Each structure stands twice: as structure tokens, then as C-alpha cells.
Amino acid sequence: DGGITQSPKYLFRKEGQNVTLSCEQNLNHDAMYWYRQDPGQGLRLIYYSQIVNDFQKGDIAEGYSVSREKKESFPLTVTSAQKNPTAFYLCASSRIGVGGNTGELFFGEGSRLTVL
């Protein structure tokens, strides 16, 4: 079945350590996104990518980095510069067609990061 796989589902990190969250999709979607979710704050966009080897900052990119070396993969690194990294992270993807798309997103199951 097609879908988006995020790993790990749960991750614990010590302060000062970088950590990388994996996101893989087999939907053949061009665009991929990372969102951060905190209680009561909805989803906030960290980074997004519309094409391989290109990505753009979202609303809260500071302290995060991404890469898009392959169409199906969009890993997110939470760096030690991120002041409050404990959160639930969601990866998503969408189609980009000739006529554009509606913006409908397909989500992974999420990764919960806890900084000790």
C-alpha cells in the first residue's frame, strides 16, 4: 500500500544533541512537508520541498535543517540550536500536477521527540 512512513515513532534526546527524523513516501508525490505540532497550537510549517534538491523555509525553520536528495525521502534534522524541540513532528506529501493541485496533504503517523 502507498503511504508515508516516519521513523522513529518515539525518540528521546539529550540537550545539545542533533537528531534526524526520517520520512519516506511511495506515493510518487512531488511535494513534501514537515510540520511541528504542539498542544493547542495546531500545525506549524517547518520546511517544504516541491522538487528534488530544492526546499524552502516555512514559518518556524530556525533550528531545523532538511535535505531532498531523492524524490521519496525528506529527512528533518533537529539541531541543538532549536531551543524547544520537544514536540510531535508530522511529515506530509502532496501532488503537484500540470493544473496544480488543491493542496490536499497526505500525512505520516508522526514522530514524537522528547528532549531530556
Add this chain to the structure above:
Amino acid sequence: AQSVTQLGSHVSVSEGALVLLRCNYSSSVPPYLFWYVQYPNQGLQLLLKYTTGATLVKGINGFEAEFKKSETSFHLTKPSAHMSDAAEYFCAVSEGKSGGSNYKLTFGKGTLLTVNP
């Protein structure tokens, strides 16, 4: 810039009662509107979407929403709540750039629905 306001961070209903979750948006161009549902520790799943055409949109699990341009609203309803409807619901708006190649979703802060037996 687009934005979404969900009135009520927490809504509680009895099983069998009407569910009404409110969403208002702002957008400088005709919007595309979405409702997503999230169960604990899971990703978001699309309930329904409005793009063009009929303003009353039917989705999965018996939910529907009506796009009212004059009120800039897209409220979600279900005639009779079920225990399995307990989850968090997010309204989102998409605003396309010219050429239609780049659509970003802006989400509301979510409404937690509790269903009481």
C-alpha cells in the same frame, strides 16, 4: 495572507447528538478548504474538502461541511455523534499561486471533540 480560526478548542457532545465544529477563514483569493481528523498519537486523515462546485461537501464517517462565502465559514457537522468520533479536528485553507504549482495549507489550532455516553 490566509488564516483559519476554529471557535472552541474543546467541544463536548452526547452520543447521538448533533456535532457542530466551527471554522472561519480569511483568504485573498477563492480558497480551497479542508477538514482533517487526528486520533491520539497518529497523523492527520482527510475528512472532506471543498475546491469548487457544490458548496455542501460530504466526507467520510457521515461528516459534511458547507462553504459559505458570505460568512467566510466552513463549519463541520454530523447529525448523530458516535463514540468513535472522539478525536481532534483541524480546519485548513489552501491558497494557490498563479500557475497552480504551489499550494500551502494553513491550519487552525484544532478542536478536540469529546463524545459522552
